[in-house]
Amino acid sequence: MVSTQTRRSAAWALAAEVPDPEIPVVTIEDLGILRDVAEDDRGWVHVQVTPTYSGCPAMDAIADDLQERLTAAGYQHVDVEFVLSPAWTTDDISQAGLAKLEAYGVAPPSPTRGGPVGLALSVRCPQCGSPDTRETSRFGSTACKSLWVCRSCQEPFDRFKPL
Amino acid sequence: MTEPFPGHADYVLGLADDALVSAQRMGWWISRAPELEEDVALANIGLDQLGQARALLAHAGRLEGDGRGEDDLAYWRDEREFRCVHLVERPQADFGVAMARLLVFACYQAELYAALLSSADETLTGVAGKAVKEVAYHVDHAHHWVVRLGDGTDESRARMQAALDAEWPYVEELFTPVDPALVGAGIAADPTAFRAAVLERVAEVLDEATLSVPEVTPRLGGGRRGLHTEDFGYVVAEMQHLARSHPGARW
Incomplete structure (x- = not known):
């Protein structure tokens, strides 16, 4: 028996591995654009991501990648929601993300x-x-x-x- | 979710169309700007505006409640259904004109989005929260160029002043009053309330650039009521032709 909390973390861990399509050395978790991964009692997963800039062209690729990874891991229903608030800031990039960016050039x-x-x-x-x-x-x-x-x-x- | 309010969708459409049409005009510069870095800069500025437009169009579509999405509104409305101001819709094939217009429009958007941060419409606050930071970069970009060209050679100064003179009759339309009921409900930002702040910011830049604020009679406008310039039909046709020639096209 897997607890809800563990399952939720498992879905988060999968989502967190999705790389940024334009700077693939960092993940969406590193960038701080992965906002929430919630799983309900039915095992349906609801992911919230936020764009860096309003016109960020990578959002569709990120949503597709999230769908693919979570579905491949056995989650039957995955939906990805784009949220705008609170507005993303570069302060949301994690320390690990900052280090990866610098190492990447x-x-x-x-x-x-x-x-x-x-x-x-x-x-x-x-x-x-x-x-x-x-x-x-x-x-x-x-x-x-x-x-x-x-x-x-x-x-x-x-x-x-x-x- | 905000309750439907008369004129709410139309107000949002005005904001969306200003951003959308400005983005379309900005895209024209790609491969035509004075230097490669400027191609990239104007493409990025247009992309920011397009992103703002998409979120606003989608919101306007939901408020209308007729099932129209962002693409329906961008590609399947005719000229008279657009609500953009004349400032953004005319051609900008002169770089000075493009910078004069960007300076005015970005200063306007900066105040507009700052005011919308406290809107009762949560989607507008969300869009504004992102856009206000992006637009700060647009203002900065236009500021640098206007100063560089204005306080430059005799030739660049004369052309920058001529560009400003050409744009100025279209500035006043940005401050067309919006429905007082929408302002009263806390949804819309009253453009007459931030007009002075916009003009002051622009005047500061012009002063630094040794340029003068043009003294011209404002044009009548009418963009918010769907009355547009002759040039607008051409830019709409260019923007929509792919979607209309190949409905449902994807790539």
């Missing part, structure tokens, strides 16, 4: 602390660690990243934008 965001966006703090190059970097574009390869270049090693890199 994406400079992590500075904490927003609920303050205004766009504070010019020094950003360390994820390749060589130099703080001597400059922003080349506030908008990068995906909605959540900006484009930077390191003055020390001359390499370009992405940064997760504080939001």
